[in-house]
Amino acid sequence: MFYKETGQFKSRYKDELAAFPLFEDKIGIGILGVLTFLVIPLFGLPGLNYEFAMGAIMIPCMIFIIMTLGLNILLGFAGQISLGTGAFSGVGAYAFYKFITIFPDINIIIALVLSGLVSAVVGVIFGLPSLKIKGFYLIVATLAAQFFLTWAFIRVAWLYNYNASGAIEGPNKEMFGIIMIGPQSAGMTRYYFVLVTLIVLTWLASNVIRGRIGRSWMMIRDMDIAAELIGIRPLVAKLSAFAFSSFYIGIAGALMVFFWLGAAEAESFDINHSFLYLFMVIIGGLGSITGSYMGAIFVWVVPVLIKEVGKSVFGFDAFVMENFSTILLGAMIIIILILEPHGLARLWQITKQKLRLWPFPY
Amino acid sequence: MNEKAPKIMMEVKNINLRFGGVVAIQGVSFDIHEGEIRAIIGPNGAGKSSMLNVINGFYHPQEGEIWFDGQKRPSMEPYEVAKTGIARTFQNIALFKGMTTIENVMTGRQLQMNKNIFWQMLRYGPAIEEEVQHRKRCEEIIDFLEINHIRKTPVGSLPYGLQKRVELARALAMEPNLLLLDEPMAGMNVEEKQDMSRFIVEVNEEFGTTIALIEHDMAVVMDLADRVVVLDYGKLLADGTPKEVQSNQAVIDAYLGVPH
Numbered sequence: 114m115f116y117k118e119t120g121q122f123k124s125r126y127k128d129e130l131a132a133f134p135l136f137e138d139k140i141g142i143g144i145l146g147v148l149t150f151l152v153i154p155l156f157g158l159p160g161l162n163y164e165f166a167m168g169a170i171m172i173p174c175m176i177f178i179i180m181t182l183g184l185n186i187l188l189g190f191a192g193q194i195s196l197g198t199g200a201f202s203g204v205g206a207y208a209f210y211k212f213i214t215i216f217p218d219i220n221i222i223i224a225l226v227l228s229g230l231v232s233a234v235v236g237v238i239f240g241l242p243s244l245k246i247k248g249f250y251l252i253v254a255t256l257a258a259q260f261f262l263t264w265a266f267i268r269v270a271w272l273y274n275y276n277a278s279g280a281i282e283g284p285n286k287e288m289f290g291i292i293m294i295g296p297q298s299a300g301m302t303r304y305y306f307v308l309v310t311l312i313v314l315t316w317l318a319s320n321v322i323r324g325r326i327g328r329s330w331m332m333i334r335d336m337d338i339a340a341e342l343i344g345i346r347p348l349v350a351k352l353s354a355f356a357f358s359s360f361y362i363g364i365a366g367a368l369m370v371f372f373w374l375g376a377a378e379a380e381s382f383d384i385n386h387s388f389l390y391l392f393m394v395i396i397g398g399l400g401s402i403t404g405s406y407m408g409a410i411f412v413w414v415v416p417v418l419i420k421e422v423g424k425s426v427f428g429f430d431a432f433v434m435e436n437f438s439t440i441l442l443g444a445m446i447i448i449i450l451i452l453e454p455h456g457l458a459r460l461w462q463i464t465k466q467k468l469r470l471w472p473f474p475y
Numbered sequence: 476m477n478e479k480a481p482k483i484m485m486e487v488k489n490i491n492l493r494f495g496g497v498v499a500i501q502g503v504s505f506d507i508h509e510g511e512i513r514a515i516i517g518p519n520g521a522g523k524s525s526m527l528n529v530i531n532g533f534y535h536p537q538e539g540e541i542w543f544d545g546q547k548r549p550s551m552e553p554y555e556v557a558k559t560g561i562a563r564t565f566q567n568i569a570l571f572k573g574m575t576t577i578e579n580v581m582t583g584r585q586l587q588m589n590k591n592i593f594w595q596m597l598r599y600g601p602a603i604e605e606e607v608q609h610r611k612r613c614e615e616i617i618d619f620l621e622i623n624h625i626r627k628t629p630v631g632s633l634p635y636g637l638q639k640r641v642e643l644a645r646a647l648a649m650e651p652n653l654l655l656l657d658e659p660m661a662g663m664n665v666e667e668k669q670d671m672s673r674f675i676v677e678v679n680e681e682f683g684t685t686i687a688l689i690e691h692d693m694a695v696v697m698d699l700a701d702r703v704v705v706l707d708y709g710k711l712l713a714d715g716t717p718k719e720v721q722s723n724q725a726v727i728d729a730y731l732g733v734p735h
């Protein structure tokens with residue numbers, strides 16, 4: 114990096130255990146904060162239409178980061194593979210919908226936390242097979258969750274209040290006098306709400322991961338036999354990972370429908386979405402919070418940008434660009450995984466290592 | 476070494492362990508005194524590691540009793556055994572490869588830490604105090620084992636000898652009453668063996684930890700151990716001080732072979 118830890122001595126363990134022990138890191142985070150809280154809401158992203166930048170890039174990106182964080186906790190930190198992410202996000206979305214329609218006066222934050230908890234419970238139930246099976250077999254078990262839940266989203270009409278369209282739709286709903294969700298809500302309020310949620314959830318996740326519970330997940334991931342000998346109960350460690358991960362995924366699902374799409378049907382939670390989130394985690398880097406950010410941004414933004422550039426610069430047809438961006442993204446994923454199987458986070462780490470010595474390689 | 480009236484810490488009585496038709500351990504009984512270094516030796520396949528696995532709760536013997544601290548132990552799972560203060564290292568290293576040295580050592584403190592998920596999420600107040608307090612203890616152990624310089628290195632990239640040492644550090648972090656070492660010196664060069672022997676003796680003398688170790692290097696065993704158990708084909712061959720065992724004809728036969 115352009116800076117080093119040289120000269121920054123810590124005399125207390127507490128300082129060393131801080132999230133950003135280096136002074137320069139704190140500056141970097143401050144700059145990011147100013148960018149996301151002031152610059153982007155005011156001016157949008159450079160070279161892009163403001164509405165487009167907010168609605169098609171910033172908000173979905175942040176929601177997908179929460180989703181990726183959730184899946185990364187399960188896959189990257191606890192080592193349990195799941196293909197049910199899409200369905201678990203659906204559980205969060207439908208739960209949120211039921212909470213705000215059954216209790217119209219409920220506070221949005223409370224509804225969001227509750228729907229995360231509902232998703233966590235469902236995650237634990239479908240995580241039970243992980244106690245007995247591992248690897249590929251666990252994938253199949255979570256696949257069952259995926260298919261069963263999307264089936265339920267269509268067949269159980271109670272979930273979408275028996276409406277004719279079969280979709281869940283956000284009614285106008287306010288918090289502290291500001292309309293937060295629904296057709297009349299402003300993009301700006303939703304942006305800030307999602308941004309704050311993302312920051313809070315990232316902070317909580319990084320705390321848990323660095324503490325006792327996070328270590329118990331990594332122990333199970335790296336060597337479950339040794340973990341058990343140190344006194345970790347596999348049952349507790351695995352199911353808590355499923356719960357925590359599904360909590361995040363559920364919240365992300367609710368945010369996705371009510372703070373971004375506005376309305377959704379069961380197909381927003383299908384297996385293709387599970388794969389998309391899995392790509393984000395793997396490309397970003399397993400077991401890394403920075404990686405979750407990078408993966409979600411990369412997988413979401415690159416195709417959008419390719420489409421935009423193709424349309425506005427080369428004047429291609431939107432349909433052609435749609436396919437072209439899929440092909441290009443696929444190729445990039447393969448190239449990245451060949452060059453660096455540990456994802457963008459590791460690539461970033463290596464770059465930082467190299468920059469420490471730059472311009473003298475030895 | 477405590478010559479007068481040794482207190483028995485652990486006693487295994489008449490252990491029989493079978494896997495299907497294969498008999499791994501057959502009627503083995505021995506005891507471990509408090510504060511001693513007890514070696515378990517024997518040719519390959521003698522059932523030494525199986526014995527440790529029985530003590531650890533990995534294997535549940537079909538017959539036999541285990542007495543620990545004067546009480547008969549019910550059938551336990553490994554994580555329950557860990558709570559009773561038994562730690563161990565493995566023959567083929569079982570470190571958490573994705574974590575750094577300090578994180579690996581910190582995992583040994585898991586059982587002593589108990590702040591719940593809400594404190595963990597906030598990482599503030601009691602949670603961070605607990606973390607710092609255990610970190611201090613781990614740093615002492617890291618100092619003791621002279622692995623300060625690799626504190627923040629991912630253990631996967633460490634050389635073999637150091638990995639073994641980190642594994643010992645992790646076991647020590649549990650502050651066990653009984654420490655089981657499964658071939659702590661396998662694959663080490665002379666210098667590393669000397670270091671490891673020194674650490675084992677120091678752990679035993681300074682912390683008063685009872686140690687049971689499996690080792691193939693006879694010179695090391697004879698030097699370190701207070702008493703030695705010899706197993707062969709799952710049976711108890713001899714039990715006694717290194718001198719007694721060394722001169723035992725059955726042991727010599729088992730190691731060197733006898734003409735038929």
